[in-house]
Each structure stands twice: as C-alpha cells, then as structure tokens.
C-alpha cells in the first residue's frame with residue numbers, strides 16, 4: 001500500500017539516526033513544494049516537484065510538514081492530581097518543602113497504589129489521545145509512583161499494554177528510585193536494595209522497561225545512591241537516565257557523563273563541569289522548559305550545552321506535580337523564547353535528538369527513507385510560525401506509520 005502526502009509548502013526535518021550537536025543541531029533539511037511517499041507505513045522516498053503515483057493521496061494544501069514530535073520524558077502513569085498544591089505554592093511553599101511534608105511524589109504514590117491497572121490505563125490513554133492531537137507520535141513513559149514492587153510492575157505493565165493498543169509508540173523507563181517512600185524513610189539503604197535486588201530482576205525478567213532513571217536531587221537520592229541504582233540497572237540491561245540539577249546542582253550531570261547515561265534530564269542549574277562531563281560521555285541533554293516555567297525556576301543553559309557539543313533534546317516532563325502539561329507545542333515556544341534556540345534547533349530538539357534520548361532514532365525523529373511514516377501536517381505555512389504562535393493547537397493532521405490517526 002503506497003500513501004503519499006503531496007503539496008507540502010514546507011517540509012522541515014533533521015536528518016540521520018544520531019544526535020545532532022553543536023552547529024549541526026540547527027542544520028536541518030528544508031524542502032519547498034515537497035512530497036513524502038510511504039509504503040506499508042515506512043517512508044520510501046522524500047522529494048520536491050512532481051509527485052509519484054500512490055494508492056492513497058493526502059493533500060497538505062501548501063502547509064508545513066514535520067516529523068511526528070517525540071516526547072522523550074513523561075511521568076505518564078499516576079493516580080490522582082495535585083491541584084491542592086497550587087495554593088501551597090502561591091503561599092510560598094517550595095517544591096522540596098511540599099515533598100518533605102509528605103505531599104509531592106509521596107501523595108501521588110498513595111493515589112497510584114490505590115488505583116487499579118484498568119483505572120491507570122484509562123487515565124493514561126486519555127492523556128495519550130491528547131498528546132497525539134498535539135502532534136506527538138513517539139514518547140517515553142516512566143514508572144516511579146508505585147515505589148513498591150507490585151505497584152512499579154503494575155505501572156510498567158500499563159505502559160506495555162498501552163503501547164500494544166494505542167497508535168502512540170511508547171518506550172518504558174523504570175524509575176523505582178523516584179523517592180524513598182514513607183515506609184522506608186528510616187532505612188534508605190533497604191529501599192535501594194529493594195529497587196536493585198527485587199524490582200530490577202523482575203523488570204528484566206518481564207522485559208517491560210528499557211531504561212532506568214533516578215531522581216538525583218537534594219533530599220531525594222544522593223549522587224552515590226544514584227550511581228548505585230544506575231550501575232545496578234546496567235547489570236539488568238537497563239540503560240541509565242538521570243534527573244539531574246533540577247533544583248540543586250549536587251553532581252548529577254557529572255555522574256551522567258561518567259556513567260555514560262543515554263540522557264540527563266532537567267539540568268536547570270547544570271554547572272560548567274556538568275556540561276563538560278556530558279560532552280565527554282556523549283549524553284543527550286533532555287531539557288524540560290515547561291517545568292522551569294511551572295516551578296517559577298530559571299531555565300537550563302541550553303546555548304552553553306550546544307556550544308559545548310552536547311546534543312539538546314526537549315520534552316514535556318508531563319507529571320501531576322512539577323509540570324501538569326503535556327503540550328509539546330508549548331515546549332517549542334519556550335525553547336525559542338527562554339532558551340533562545342532557533343526554530344531549526346528547536347525542531348531537532350523535539351524530533352531527532354529526542355528520539356536519540358530514548359533510542360528510537362532508527363524509526364522516528366526525521367523524515368527520510370527507512371523511517372516510520374510518522375508526520376504532522378500543521379495549520380501553519382512554515383516552521384517559524386509554529387514557534388511564534390502560542391496557546392493554540394496548530395497540529396492539523398497526524399499520520400502514524402502511514403495512517404491518518406488525527407484529522
């Protein structure tokens with residue numbers, strides 16, 4: 001079955017299967033009057049000018065077409081919400097103060113433990129539908145609100161089931177080390193042993209996660225504890241990711257480089273030595289500007305990272321606490337306005353580099369022969385337009401593996 005998208009006013013895509021860093025981050029392919037030919041869901045040819053014949057023709061009516069967006073960092077699986085924390089924030093309580101008082105991740109953990117697999121599935125499916133409408137076709141989802149073996153496995157099973165039955169491609173990350181839960185507060189070591197010696201073997205046995213993540217942060221997991229968790233993950237075939245330098249720079253980004261993490265997340269207060277370590281270790285910086293916005297924090301030094309040769313990806317961080325937002329188009333706006341990245345650099349950050357951050361660049365993140373036919377036809381004439389407009393959903397038609405799934 002051949003499907004062609006024709007009359008593309010502007011086709012904008014990064015190219016390749018590896019992360020784009022330094023000046024290459026902004027070096028993308030732009031074609032005018034273009035077309036994309038797909039065969040059985042896979043891109044067969046991309047070109048400009050007269051279009052070849054196909055069984056099905058989708059007319060882009062002169063609009064912008066990009067690869068389907070890739071959201072490389074979400075905490076998709078959680079029970080409840082935390083709107084009660086808004087008032088606390090407005091009265092000056094900080095994120096860590098709320099967490100230390102038993103709110104934050106612990107309160108979502110209580111709600112997640114109380115939820116059935118079916119309830120979690122239905123709730124997450126609703127979020128997935130919404131993300132697909134915003135133009136996201138591939139994403140990562142973490143566990144981390146179970147914090148007990150049965151509930152961490154429950155969350156990962158939900159992700160696996162959704163990946164099987166929803167058009168979205170979802171890759172799973174095990175994040176048992178998101179917080180030491182209340183019942184282990186007096187014995188942190190015992191919780192870390194539980195994560196490494198009980199949860200991880202089961203995760204591996206069931207084959208339900210590809211990555212291991214840890215919240216390396218003040219009052220959460222120290223650098224040494226984080227190293228212990230990520231090294232244990234490696235033994236079980238889980239590639240390391242790390243929440244680093246979100247609130248305090250305690251050494252997480254340095255660890256990311258040392259351990260060869262596939263990506264480091266947040267990096268809001270990343271110091272120069274952290275950037276250098278990530279550059280040496282070939283780590284993708286996965287930046288989450290909507291979280292900075294929501295926490296009222298500063299913004300990660302994205303330009304310094306690009307200058308140092310660290311590939312920059314951007315993601316939503318969708319979660320019920322620090323970022324109850326799954327709109328990657330808002331992240332695109334923030335990438336330009338707050339990181340001062342160019343539209344070309346931003347596009348790479350939410351497509352190819354994001355795909356690299358979750359080891360999906362062989363299938364997703366760019367429009368070129370051999371990759372999946374995942375693309376977005378925008379209600380926009382060009383790339384600048386989607387970076388400049390704000391607050392509307394400009395994604396018009398979403399195509400996943402050659403099939404129209406939205407629009």
Ligand code: NIG
Pocket residue numbers: 075104105108215243246291317319320321322323
């Ligand atoms: O990425 N920082 C740790 N995890 C999430 C927040 C989790 C929560 O507040 O529920 C984040 O910001």
Ligand code: FE
Pocket residue numbers: 073075243265317319
């Ligand atoms: Fe996160």
